[in-house]
Amino acid sequence: MNKAGGPSGGGGGAGSGPTASSAAAAAQKQRSLLQRLDNDISNIVDSFSLLVSVSRVNEPPVRNSQEAFLMEIRAAKLVQSADALLKLVSELKQTALFSGFASLNENVDCRIAAFDQEAETTEKILQRIGEEAAGSLKELESHYYSSVARNFAHE
Amino acid sequence: MEVERSKRMRIDVDKLPMKRLHAIDEIGNEQFPLDKSNEEQRLSAIHRIDFSVLVEKENEKEKEKNEKELSKSKDGQQQTWQGLIENLQQAQHELSVILDLISTVEANDMVAVAGMQRPKPLPNEALADFAVSAATKVQCLRHLGKYFKQSSKAMEQQVSMEARFYGSLIRLQQNWKVKRQRVGGNEGFTFDLFDSSFSSASDATAMTRPSHMSTISIDRDTSGMLAIHLPQKSYHTLSLRFLGDDDSSTCRIKSNTSEKKASSSGSGMAWQSTSKESPMDEDVNSCIETTHSILRDIHRSLFEEKVFDMVNREAYNSQSSQGINVTGMRQDLLQLVIGQDNSLCISLVLSEAERENKEKGKDDSYNEDSSEMFSSSALVPISLPTDDKNGPSRSSSKLALSSNPVLSLQIYLQSIFHQEALLKAKEGRGSSGSLLAHFCMTAAHRVFSNKVLSILENLVSRVPYVELVSLPTWHSRTSSWNLRLKVPEASSVVDGGSQKQTRRSQFLTNVVIKDGQISLRGQSSATVVASFTGDAAEPHSVNAYSCDLEDFPMFILHQVASQVIQWLHEEALVVGMKTSMDMLSLKMNLEQGDILSLLARVDPDDASACISWVLAMLPSGTEDAVTFSFNQTDSENTRLKSLGSLSLESLHSVLMDLANICGDSTI
Numbered sequence: 077m078n079k080a081g082g083p084s085g086g087g088g089g090a091g092s093g094p095t096a097s098s099a100a101a102a103a104q105k106q107r108s109l110l111q112r113l114d115n116d117i118s119n120i121v122d123s124f125s126l127l128v129s130v131s132r133v134n135e136p137p138v139r140n141s142q143e144a145f146l147m148e149i150r151a152a153k154l155v156q157s158a159d160a161l162l163k164l165v166s167e168l169k170q171t172a173l174f175s176g177f178a179s180l181n182e183n184v185d186c187r188i189a190a191f192d193q194e195a196e197t198t199e200k201i202l203q204r205i206g207e208e209a210a211g212s213l214k215e216l217e218s219h220y221y222s223s224v225a226r227n228f229a230h231e
Numbered sequence: 232m233e234v235e236r237s238k239r240m241r242i243d244v245d246k247l248p249m250k251r252l253h254a255i256d257e258i259g260n261e262q263f264p265l266d267k268s269n270e271e272q273r274l275s276a277i278h279r280i281d282f283s284v285l286v287e288k289e290n291e292k293e294k295e296k297n298e299k300e301l302s303k304s305k306d307g308q309q310q311t312w313q314g315l316i317e318n319l320q321q322a323q324h325e326l327s328v329i330l331d332l333i334s335t336v337e338a339n340d341m342v343a344v345a346g347m348q349r350p351k352p353l354p355n356e357a358l359a360d361f362a363v364s365a366a367t368k369v370q371c372l373r374h375l376g377k378y379f380k381q382s383s384k385a386m387e388q389q390v391s392m393e394a395r396f397y398g399s400l401i402r403l404q405q406n407w408k409v410k411r412q413r414v415g416g417n418e419g420f421t422f423d424l425f426d427s428s429f430s431s432a433s434d435a436t437a438m439t440r441p442s443h444m445s446t447i448s449i450d451r452d453t454s455g456m457l458a459i460h461l462p463q464k465s466y467h468t469l470s471l472r473f474l475g476d477d478d479s480s481t482c483r484i485k486s487n488t489s490e491k492k493a494s495s496s497g498s499g500m501a502w503q504s505t506s507k508e509s510p511m512d513e514d515v516n517s518c519i520e521t522t523h524s525i526l527r528d529i530h531r532s533l534f535e536e537k538v539f540d541m542v543n544r545e546a547y548n549s550q551s552s553q554g555i556n557v558t559g560m561r562q563d564l565l566q567l568v569i570g571q572d573n574s575l576c577i578s579l580v581l582s583e584a585e586r587e588n589k590e591k592g593k594d595d596s597y598n599e600d601s602s603e604m605f606s607s608s609a610l611v612p613i614s615l616p617t618d619d620k621n622g623p624s625r626s627s628s629k630l631a632l633s634s635n636p637v638l639s640l641q642i643y644l645q646s647i648f649h650q651e652a653l654l655k656a657k658e659g660r661g662s663s664g665s666l667l668a669h670f671c672m673t674a675a676h677r678v679f680s681n682k683v684l685s686i687l688e689n690l691v692s693r694v695p696y697v698e699l700v701s702l703p704t705w706h707s708r709t710s711s712w713n714l715r716l717k718v719p720e721a722s723s724v725v726d727g728g729s730q731k732q733t734r735r736s737q738f739l740t741n742v743v744i745k746d747g748q749i750s751l752r753g754q755s756s757a758t759v760v761a762s763f764t765g766d767a768a769e770p771h772s773v774n775a776y777s778c779d780l781e782d783f784p785m786f787i788l789h790q791v792a793s794q795v796i797q798w799l800h801e802e803a804l805v806v807g808m809k810t811s812m813d814m815l816s817l818k819m820n821l822e823q824g825d826i827l828s829l830l831a832r833v834d835p836d837d838a839s840a841c842i843s844w845v846l847a848m849l850p851s852g853t854e855d856a857v858t859f860s861f862n863q864t865d866s867e868n869t870r871l872k873s874l875g876s877l878s879l880e881s882l883h884s885v886l887m888d889l890a891n892i893c894g895d896s897t898i
Binding site for chain 2: 127131133140141143144147148151154155158159162165166169170172173174180183187206209210213214217221226227
C-alpha cells in the first residue's frame, strides 16, 4: 500500500518536519489555525454577550429600533462565526487526512503487516488445502480401485 | 344670609377681546373679521407682544388661584370645574405663547429660547412606553430565536453531512490513497489507484497503457454521503483462451460485487443515496462497503491491464528461440503459438456487467439506478449462487471441475506477475527469467500432461490390475504419476524350515512429465528400451528412460507386462521351478528339451484389454519367444495357445499348473 500524498504543510508538531522551513511552516499553520479558532470563539462569545446586554429594555423608545438592528447584526455575526468554526473543523479534518504523516505512515505499516499476515495465512491455507486435496485424491483413488464398480467393470 | 353669600361670592369672567366684542352685533351674532393678509397678521402679532400685560395677568391669576383655593375648600364641585377651567386657561396661555413665538420666528425676529422643559410623564404614560419597548424587544428576540433555530438546524445538518463524508473518507483512506486537488477554485478529493510497484525507472519508456481509471474523483451527494465518479466503459478483464475452443471454455469471471446494486446514471455516480435526508449508520456502512468493493474491482481491473501490458511487452521483446511465436497482436489482444501445437490467445475484454449492459441496451430497467457494471475482475468461487441469469457461471463451474486449465492458468499468470511486482517493490529487482516464457511453458505443460493423463487413464481402465496414483508435485511444469501393479498375496513358502521369504506386494512405475518430456522409471525384468533395441540389460534393475507421446502407451504396457513376468518368475522360483525371463516372456524348460513359454502380448489399441497372454510351446533353442510368437498364428500352429486377458490370480494358477506339468515343482 502506498503512502498518502497531499500538501507538504501539515498540522504536525513543530520541529518534526524534515527541514527547518517545513517545520516553521507547520508551526505557522498551527498558529494561524489557533488564531482563527480563538477569533471565532471570541466573536461568538462577544456577540452573545452583547445580545444579552442589548436585550435590556430601555426607557427611551427611540433606542429600541436601534437596539433591534444591533441585535440582528450581532446574531448574524454569531451565526457567521459558527459557520466559520465549522469550516475550520472541515479544514482540520482535511489536514488530518492529508498531513498527519505520522499516523498515516503508521496506518500504512499496520495495513502492510496485516496484509502480509493474511498473505502468509492464505499461503498456509492453500498449502493445507493442497495437502488435503492430495490426501483426498489418494483416498478416492484407493477407494475407486478397491470398489466393486471398477472390479465389476473388468469382470 | 343670602345677601352675605352674595357679597362673598365672586364671579370672574374672562375678558373677551375688544375686537370680538365689537364684532358682536346687537342681535348677538358674532361677525368674524375678514381674513387678513400676511403683513396685517404680522403687524397684529407684533402689536400683540406685550409681556407686561401677561405678567399682570399672571399675578392676577395667582391671586385668583389663591382665592380659588380658598373657595375650593368650601365648594368641591365648584373647585373641580374651576380646576378644569384653570387648566384650560393655562393651556390657552401656553398655546398663545407658542403662537407668539412662532409668529416672531416667522417675522425673522431673533428669539432666544431660555429653556424647554418637557413635562414629566405620568406614571401610566411611562409604563405604557416601557410596555411598548418591552414588547418590541420581545418580538425582536423571538425573531432572533427563530433565526437561531433555523441556523442551528442547518448547522447540525451540515455537521452530520461533514461527519458522514469525512468519516467515510477516513475509513476508505485506510485502504486507498486519497489525494486532494483544487480545480478552478473548488476543492475536491480523488482516489489514486495507480500502483507504483508495477512501474520503475526502466519501464519509463516501455509501452504502457494510459489508464484513465487510475484516478477516481470523489463527490458528495445531497445527503452528504460519499460518492465516486466513474468513467464509463472502462472495466476490462483478462481473458485466456486456447484457440479452437468455443466461447464456453473462455475464462470469464464474475465479481461478487455484481450482486450489490450501484447506480450508473449518466454522470457515472457510483453511489446514489437513498431518498432519506438523514441516512442511518447502516446506510453509511453499506455505502462505504460498496465504494470499497467498487474500488477493489477497479484496482483489480487496472492490475489485469498491467498484466496484459507486461505480457505484451515481453512478447514483443521475446526471442523465438524460447519457443514462443507471436502470431497476432492488437491493442487488446495477443496471440501466441507455443511449440507447434498450442495456440493461446490473451486478451482484455469488457467486464461481464458492461457486456450485459451493452447487450441489453439503454432500455434496460436497471440501467439507470442499478447496474452490474462495476463487477469486473474478482475471482469467482467454485460454488456459485444459483441464479437464472447466471449462465456463464454454470459453464465456469463446469470448467472448474473439468480438466480445462484455462481458469487455473489465468490465476497462475496473475500470480506470477504479482510476485514479480512484489519482488521489484521489495528488493528493487526482478526475476532473472522471462515470465512469459515460463508461463507459456506452463501452459504447454498443462496441455501435454492432460494428454498424458488421458492416455494413462485409458490404459489403466483396460488393465484391471494396474492402478493409477497421482503424485502432486506442486510445481507448475512437472507432473507425476505412479502406476501400481498390485500382486496378489501368496502363501508363505517354507524352504526346508528356513525363514520366510519376503516378496514384493507391488511394482511401481513412475511417470514424470517435465516441460514436455516424459520420463519413466520403474522396476522390470528387462529394460523396455532394450526390448526395442535388442540390447542386453541387467535384470531386476530400476531403470529410467524417456519417450515421446506416440510411443508412450506401448512403453507403459511393456513396463507393466515385464513387471508381471517378473512377478511370475519370482513366484516360480519360490515354488522351485526353473524358469527364465526374457523380455515379455517366461520360459520353462520341459524334460523333452522343449520350452514352454508364457508370453505377454501388448496392444494399446485393443478396446477390451491391452495385455493378453499366450502360451507357447517353443522348440528347443528358441531364444526370442516373443518374436517367435509374432511370427506364428494360432490357426497355423498348435504350439500357441491364446489365454486372453487374465487376472493376476489366474496367471498365478496357470503358473502353478505349468509347474505341475513341468514336474519341477517342489510343493
